[in-house]
Amino acid sequence: MQAIADKDGVKRYLVTLHINGDSYTRVVKANTLLVNFLRDDLDLTGTKKGCELGDCGSCTVLLDGKAVDSCLILAVEADGREITTIEGLARNEKLDRLQAEMINHAGVQCGYCTPGMIMSAKALLTRNPHPTEREVRQAIAGNLCRCTGYVNIVKAILAAANEEVGEGSGDE
């Protein structure tokens, strides 16, 4: 990685990240968090910050297809790697099935955990297209939601995995 030092001796690194299919080359500090790089440098604010400690999962993105907390990854660590953020899921006008089912099943309330939740679910369905309810719950156990009790989120993910499952919320 190419590095340049400023007058105080603080080094900056030249990195290229492949995000949502496009490549971005930027100069970053060694301690720049991936979440801040996405939000501040690239204006990809769909990735949220809830705790900056890896507890809440709001900043979940896919790093080479795996769900990670982008507040626990440095931008320099992501150099040369493939990243998918919530902005990269919909294809033009067409929502990803997970996004559509989150709306259909009323899995969205305040929406702050939603992008991270969807990214965790995306990683799950990519590696396991037909998960059980238990597997869905395990996959999103690191994504905290304070609004929904996860009830409709789980339904939405199951519906996205299997067109047969779950029409409507099941409540009366």
Place this chain on the structure above:
Amino acid sequence: MSEKYAVIGKSVPKIDGRVKVTGQAKYTGDLKFPNMLVGKILTSPHAHARILSIDTSQAEKLPGVKAVITHRDVPALKYGISPARWDENIFCIDRVRFVGDKVAAVAAIDEETVYKALKLIKVEYEVLPAVFDPVAAMQEGAPQIHDEYPRNINTEIHQNFGDVEKAFAAAHHVRTDQFTGQRTYQSPIEPHSAISIWEDGKLTVYTSTQSPHYFQYYIAREFGLKMGDVRVVKPFVGGGFGGKLEPTGLEFAGAVLSRLTGRPVKMFYDRHEMFAHNRGRHRQIMKITTGVDKDGKILGVHADFIMDGGAYTSLGIATAYYAGAMLPLTYEFENYKFDMYRVYTNLPACGAQRGHGAPQPRYAFECHLDMLAEDLGMDPLELRLRNARRPDTVTPNEFKINSCELKACIEKVREISGWDKKKGKLPHGRGIGIAVGSFVSGAGYPIYRTNLPHSAAMIKVHEDGSAATLYTGAVDIGQGTDTVLCQMAAEAMGYTYEHMKIVAADTETTPHDFGAYSSRQTLMSGAAVKQAGEEVKRQILETAAAMLDIDVSTLDCREGVVFCQSNPEIQKTFAEVAREFFVRKGPLVGRGSYAPPKLGGKFKGAAVGTSPAYSFAAQVSEVAIDEETGEIDVKAVWDVHDCGTVINPALLHAQVHGALFMGMGEAVWEEVVFDEQGRIKNANLSEYRLPTALDMPEITSQLVESCEPDAPWGVKEVGEGATIPTMGCYSNAIYDAMGVRVYSLPLSYEKVWRALKEKREKEAGGG
């Protein structure tokens, strides 16, 4: 067109669903403005200390720092959300009162510089004795936290209705129990954030708020600005649950930093600072005495409570009153006494959290009733049915109850949970419990005294009729008011939901509304929206009548079509009529406003708990307890609600799920814990344990038929009601499973384990 309603009563998708799943929805922290600075607040490391000196000179010299402010740079006027006790300063002047109290603030070009600058501010403190327990704080000689409040008593309540002593004397059985709650925190996933722009005498604040109106009112007051020169805008808000109801240091300090630098300033709390700012649920110590006759009829209740208020008042006066005022809602009895002390301690201030003051007393009362039922040899569900409130009754504290289907809720939850097959019949280690609850559908009076209507709305139909925009001050913080209000607008107008747009919660562009608290918006904002929609519809019908040359009384409008009721062949589209209206008369606008009727009695504190309507709920839960570890595994929860007419069933049940989830967290895990110096030990989301997707039981949410006469289309609240019964419900289920009672919240594994151990030891000793 046989269905009664065309738009309401349907689970339409959320109006903001798409922007939220694509990441396009902008929350305050996502906003950027040209030349924007970043600001942060320096807080106290001591729970109680005198400020001897503050030296900001080193911080000011740091390159990139644009302003450093302390109490010397801001108005000394005290503020607070409760007008009766303004007790906070933007920055502490001579004394800090909790770990996290505001001392100074910095604005700089970036976050890194801000943090460096905060470290360079030198504050000299003289540490004072501190007190962290409300009972200790009330003793003579305890450290005095505010000079104006002897024995640290912030609020003292003594209400007496009927004659409790006489009722107890006449009772077949009287018992007293004491329970203790815990401090919890709302923990919205979005941290608080505010961007202040003070330019040319006008202050604009973008902020994560539940009430732009109260923010505007209190910010204007603090700086001596006219209301019209303060604009408060709510972008998307990532949850509030009561914690974002009052302005914080972010708005006040941010405004001053912006004025001094002439630049936009973004301020935010990190997760730790959110816990320190707090305003979460008060810890209550609750002694309850109840007298019953031999059939289990409640004759009188005495609620004797103390609550830990923390260092400031916040919304705590209302909380203190709510704690007692809400107890008689669910059961009919005439004699009621309520005593309460809300006490200052050197801990972060407590405020209004979902269910405001009511959940902990409800936990205490519902446990206590189960214990009474056992004393009488009665089924606890039967005891509740025998006492359950009926419609068209008045509580001893003079709340008028119109619709009330509590009995139907209890009967239905009995049936769907299989209560009769399970109660007392499940194998050891497995148990079932019941509790009920009730909540206001909007506070009957605003937080500060004013004769403004509680809600107002305006609808503007686009020139060609192809869309209509609802302008409302109502605040969607995730619960879905933007969606349900658009459904209500379309229903009232005879229009379609799909063509509705909304502009909400911006004090400059939308009409006044008090905001998102006390579960008020579906009823109150809804009433204003309905009126505005009906005004649009009236003008549409009049215009159509002129176009068709037909008597207006023969016309109706539904789902975007104006038609003749006797001959539906004669019709015009809403859009063409709206366009014609614009050609003839200009903008087609409807307006509405709502103020509740005068409610409540004349005694001190009579206003708190009044509401035009009350929701009711009954919950049953089934638990399995691990005898070895005390672990509580909740197998299933059934919630049956009376929440009036339903506007959007999917969103309504989602509210029940979320409220129940919060109640469950508070029941089993959640507690803000402090060390002996008053520092929070678990100010993060791993040690402050929110339930995860793996913790949630199977939830069944059902409704009973109900219609509220004093509400638009018969609506009532749901968002807070389902939090209220859960803790008591779990406690009762644990007792049914194991025969042990945990007298304090949370009902942690350790406490259950200890109770089991104690029981075993007692039995071994006794045997």
